[in-house]
Amino acid sequence: MERTGIHELSAAYALDALDPADERAFEEHLSRCPECREHVAAFHEAAAGLGHATPAPAPPPHLRERILSLVRAERGANVAPLRPRWAFRATAAAAAVAACAALGLGLWAASLKSQVDDRGQVIALDGAQGSLVVAPSGEVTLVVSDLPMAPVGRTYEAWVIEDGKAKAAGIFKGGANPTAVELTQPVPDGAIVAVTLERAGGVDQPETDPLFTSREPV
Amino acid sequence: MAVLALSARPQGRQAMGRDLAHLSDEALVALVARADDAALAELYDRFGRVAYGLALRVVRDPGLAEDAVQESFLAVWRSAGRFVAERAKASTWILTLVHRRAVDIVRREQTRRADPLDTAPVATAETTEEEAWLRLRRTRVQEALRQLPDKQREAIELAYYGGFTQSELADRLGEPLGTIKSRMFVGLARLRELLVEPGLEEKQWNAQEFTS
Numbered sequence: 001m002e003r004t005g006i007h008e009l010s011a012a013y014a015l016d017a018l019d020p021a022d023e024r025a026f027e028e029h030l031s032r033c034p035e036c037r038e039h040v041a042a043f044h045e046a047a048a049g050l051g052h053a054t055p056a057p058a059p060p061p062h063l064r065e066r067i068l069s070l071v072r073a074e075r076g077a078n079v080a081p082l083r084p085r086w087a088f089r090a091t092a093a094a095a096a097v098a099a100c101a102a103l104g105l106g107l108w109a110a111s112l113k114s115q116v117d118d119r120g121q122v123i124a125l126d127g128a129q130g131s132l133v134v135a136p137s138g139e140v141t142l143v144v145s146d147l148p149m150a151p152v153g154r155t156y157e158a159w160v161i162e163d164g165k166a167k168a169a170g171i172f173k174g175g176a177n178p179t180a181v182e183l184t185q186p187v188p189d190g191a192i193v194a195v196t197l198e199r200a201g202g203v204d205q206p207e208t209d210p211l212f213t214s215r216e217p218v
Numbered sequence: 219m220a221v222l223a224l225s226a227r228p229q230g231r232q233a234m235g236r237d238l239a240h241l242s243d244e245a246l247v248a249l250v251a252r253a254d255d256a257a258l259a260e261l262y263d264r265f266g267r268v269a270y271g272l273a274l275r276v277v278r279d280p281g282l283a284e285d286a287v288q289e290s291f292l293a294v295w296r297s298a299g300r301f302v303a304e305r306a307k308a309s310t311w312i313l314t315l316v317h318r319r320a321v322d323i324v325r326r327e328q329t330r331r332a333d334p335l336d337t338a339p340v341a342t343a344e345t346t347e348e349e350a351w352l353r354l355r356r357t358r359v360q361e362a363l364r365q366l367p368d369k370q371r372e373a374i375e376l377a378y379y380g381g382f383t384q385s386e387l388a389d390r391l392g393e394p395l396g397t398i399k400s401r402m403f404v405g406l407a408r409l410r411e412l413l414v415e416p417g418l419e420e421k422q423w424n425a426q427e428f429t430s
Contacts, residue, residue, distance in 0.1 A: 015402065016317055016377075017402065047406070050409075052355045056352050074296075151319075
């Protein structure tokens with residue numbers, strides 16, 4: 001493309017209106033052209049003016065809380081102290097409830113707490129509402145309330161962490177309420193489960209900090 | 219520059235537990251870069267509403283608009299350390315993130331994108347000081363838009379509010395791609411000039427008195 005042509009793309013770049021091929025070409029050009037960087041900065045400002053020109057109904061109040069709790073979870077996931085367990089033993093019935101949740105039926109919350117048995121286990125989460133349900137058979141289901149759908153191009157990924165080593169235990173999108181995920185890895189005694197946000201398709205080792213974790217080892 | 223002044227806010231907002239209300243937007247971003255969640259909350263209180271309005275305009279669905287706002291504020295949280303105050307205003311940076319997310323979502327969802335002019339969401343009754351302030355800013359930008367030649371305005375509005383790429387616009391409007399590219403550049407350059415005209419500063423001053 002001739003030189004004037006590519007300069008002209010600075011406006012569309014600021015409006016997020018470039019076609020993918022032009023966008024790649026322009027970004028490459030931008031790294032070498034201070035003049036276009038100036039233009040883009042000025043055009044971004046004009047575009048932000050357009051952003052102000054749209055009617056602004058108040059966002060729903062829960063959005064603020066959700067953003068802040070996600071942010072606090074990201075910040076706190078690494079340093080959260082272990083707290084006393086509210087967890088308890090679960091019965092086969094509770095495990096069945098968890099299985100319902102895994103099918104998206106959302107029945108889990110009502111009765112988990114009232115059921116106690118020696119064989120299964122329910123562990124609270126740190127950084128999110130929900131629990132890790134360890135069925136008597138050893139299957140582990142992660143159940144999370146109000147987990148928003150993963151952003152475009154990213155996925156949630158569960159990890160089983162034992163002795164400082166992380167094993168990938170499944171990817172999921174979130175967005176259902178509750179979101180329930182059967183882990184693809186067993187969770188040995190003493191291990192914890194963590195969830196991170198990774199690029200779509202998942203990764204072999206976590207590349208971001210945990211959003212939330214199980215509150216204590218299994 | 220008047221565009222900068224667009225994001226100034228009226229005083230008298232309810233202070234948070236720790237008083238952050240007196241800090242500039244850019245200072246708040248610097249705090250966010252140090253993992254200060256109260257600073258992020260304050261940024262949300264300043265720009266969440268405009269962000270949501272913009273996202274809703276682009277994606278046309280309240281749930282998707284929430285996603286766009288949430289993703290962009292998480293991006294603010296994660297990348298605040300890379301924000302350079304000398305290069306851009308914080309409000310511009312935030313709205314740039316919001317717009318990009320909204321456009322990504324609307325393209326991903328393959329939502330049928332109709333004419334943004336016909337289906338802009340209706341504003342709620344605006345009675346508070348903040349709402350009056352937002353309405354004023356909106357009116358000023360809309361006035362500037364109206365001064366553009368129709369075809370330039372159309373290209374800019376369809377691109378920005380409709381999420382159409384340049385080639386989609388060329389198809390939709392039955393014009394050569396090169397024409398759309400020039401129109402968008404000339405139109406946005408003109409809009410920028412209109413937004414930095416000194417006369418607008420005075421209007422803002424008067425209106426601020428009016429709304430406070």
